[in-house]
Amino acid sequence: MSRTGVLVLRLAGPLQSWGASSRFTRRTTESAPTKSGVIGLLAAAAGVERGDDTRLAPLAALRFGVRIDQPGTRVRDFHTAHHGVTGASMPLSERFYLADAVFVAAVEGDHALLTGLRDALRAPAYPPYLGRRSCPPSEPVVLALSEDAHLEDVLAGVPWQASAWYRRRHRTPQTLTVLRETAADEPAGAADVLRDQPVSFDAAHRRHALRTVVTVPVPTPIPSGGGGPQDAHDPFAALDVLEDESA
Template identity: 70%
Template sequence: MSVLTLRLAGPLQSWGASARFTRRTTESAPTKSGVIGMLAAAAGIERGDDTRLQPLAALRFGVRIDQPGTRVRDFQTAHHAVTGKSMPLSERFYLADAVFVAALEGDHPLLADLHAALRAPVYAPFLGRRSCPPSLPIELHLHEHGNLQDALREEPWQASPWYRTQYRGHNEVELTVLREADEHEQNIADTLRDQPLSFAAEHRRHTLRTQVSSRVRIPNPSARHLPRHDPFDVLDEESA
């Protein structure tokens, strides 16, 4: 198996697993449906082409939270395109200044095609919603051999420099990983309705997917080793 890793960073992101009426929420991390949809768009797969979507949806998915960001709320208004009538006020939630590492595990030829598509996308990628463009290139690495867990453990920390400053005194950082459950983990897994079946506008469909949470320790490239300070050293100097 091979693994494709992605960096999802931008001023705003919104990964909704459900949307009800005028309230559009966001999960705390990217959803499989959102990431697969982004890859499908980059590869030029049309919304109603469920046959081409199936191999992408079958990829095993995981995400590492490198910088959790801040949840923000926005109110939006709109008018009907034909009648001009004012539509109900909608409430929308976003993640501001968040950074994630997403990983997809599967056959190497498919992941190689997706990696190439991200470098020259047919449709521009966005982070959950069209109003949320990425601030950095999305593609990170294509690991020809390995598995999902190892890739999310080995990928360097992608947090912003300003965010890393609060961890200068730590050689490592502990990050949360959310990944699809193995067969033997089904009894401890949570469920999330973000497994895409179809992106067709007239019958968009998703089903449940199992997910487990774990923690990984990642080296901190911004660590600074401060000199040791012992207040009793002054007493030793005076007695000398």
């Protein structure tokens, strides 16, 4: 009998963009990472080609959840481009991003598969990115790999991952928001239905099926000692010092 586990990722970077219904010249972002975006990140790291639906299927079957630790700020960019051959101007487009956001994402499934994905993320075949290629992560994304664990318990127990500068400037929230797929034996209840279940990433014919998602609050798990993952190196620390001196 195969063992199960949960692979936990920390998704943080200057910009992220997780589109679920973007069309034509308006490219929006969801407020949290999508399953298709995170599975795409894992598939890229594992070297799964876009048209290889057979290798994609076991990744897409993983149960997915995400916790919003630092919601970030939504920003809009007007994007201009020119045709590479003719030089003609392309249509002006709007692209939306989340700035300075931090999320804890987790996938549950076969432990051997998750071990391979963890190793692939540490030496990726293709560079990982946070929804779009212009949004690289600011640090390695692997946070932990838990054996014989459940998605709900892991997302409720991983210490709060907000950046050090964010924790200094904001009060610790009483709860954090978790968006996760329902378990097989869990009633759907007030679950939302999203067309975000990846079926194929083939550039000529991308396909997504429906999946059910529940939104639940969990008490904020404070890191022991009040510290956090970014205390060793905080690029905003110098800015804080300058602000204090000018006050």
